[in-house]
Amino acid sequence: MTPYPDPSRTEAVTAPAADAPDEGLRRSLGVHRRRFLSTCTAVAAGAVALPVFGAAPALAHDRGEEHGHGHGHGHGHGGQVLVPPHKRGIILYTVRDATGRDPLSTDLPSGFREVFKQLARHGYRQVEFAGYNQHANAPGGASLESVAGARLLRSWLDDYGLRAQGNHGFIPSSWPLTTADKDTFKKHLEIANILGLDHMGTGGDPTGSSHRADWDVAADKWNALGAIARREGVKLYTHNHDGAYGFLLDGGPLDDQGRPTRSSGIRKLEYFLKVTDPKLVWLEMDIFWAHVAQYKFHTYTAHDGSTRRNVFDPAGLVARHNKRYPLFHAKDGVVSTTNGMGYEMVPFGTGVIDYTTFFSRVGQRNYHNPMVEDDTAPSATDPAQSLREAKISYDNLAALRKRRR
Secondary structure: OOOOOOOOOOOEEEOOOOHHHHHHHHHHOOOOHHHHHHHHHHHHHHOOOOOOOOOOOOOOOOOHHHHHEEEEOOOOOOEEEOHHHHHOEEEHHHHHHHHHHOOOOOOOHHHHHHHHHHHHHOOOEEEOOOOOOOOOOOOOOOOOOOOOHHHHHHHHHHHHHOOOEEEEOOOOOOOOHHHHHHHHHHHHHHHHHOOOOOEEOOOOOOOOEEHHHHHHHHHHHHHHHHHHHHOOOOEEEEEEEEHHHOEEEOEEEOOOOOOEEEEOOOEEEHHHHHHHHOOOEEEEHHHHHHHHHHHOOOOEEEEOOOEEEEOOOOHEEEEEEEEOOOEEOEEEEEEOOOOOEEEEEEOOOOOOOOOOHHHHOOOOOOOEEEEEEEOOOOOOOOOOOOHHHHHHHHHHHHHOOOOOO
């Protein structure tokens, strides 16, 4: 049984049953009751989810893992590996404290070169950049955002058997594009090609607006940028948070600025997929934030003024547009009843988001590139935490198996 509410149901909302607040939250998240209650207890006690032991070794033989012979820990032991070894990646934002650390002040891995070495030891085969800056005392200096810096980064990636898949970097804010913006964008494409990136993108939504006209403008801009990127052999992608999955305002009465105030029920990013060229624009789903959107954006005011319900199904959206999602952020969470998002971030595999079901539903395991991410991994009091949790996350990603029927 799918853990998600039925996404195909768009219906008028009547007075809801008087669920207890926690029960309503559990249903909206699609979490089994026993797992929800245990998670809420941990959150209420201020506990941090513990590492899952017995995970597949980071350096397990690829052949054994490919055929489902690796060790499991409750993720469908013995089934098909859901994320092949060569597809296991991490966005470097997760370990940004390590790349930004002064190597003269610590014995911990510091700067890009040493962090690459440690991530490769953990088992990772891919990385995604979040910019090209590190500590000034690290080899290469503070900024590697140049042709020379890219060549240095590429040499270190090659040394440790890593492949870079993307970067959250420069996307011009202006439209129409200025000459300066075009030149900077092309410089980043040159860097991308040196690094061997198949993809280049941004960590932000195409627009923060809910109005259709603004998404039309964003689509024109991204189609133009995507065409420039395509000529350089790079796929342009946008990474999205929960807000992009809210409902598009595209009809009904107009406000005092002449903008629509009601929705047809289509979500903003679904509209963006429709009006952008699939040969020019790609997306990276942050699976955590997509589940936050599932929790937050489930009702809308239709053009006729009625209130309607439509529960978001992240895996369903990907399945309908599979080839447009070459990249994922694999980020986990435990249930939260207090922060307005429904979840608190935790290391991958230690939360309640059902990644076994998600990856099974979207399929295409040799196409998608899941990048582990944990925004909260760096710690002010435990400088080794982010790299340690990167290992926990890798082991849990490697252990995912398709459930046997």
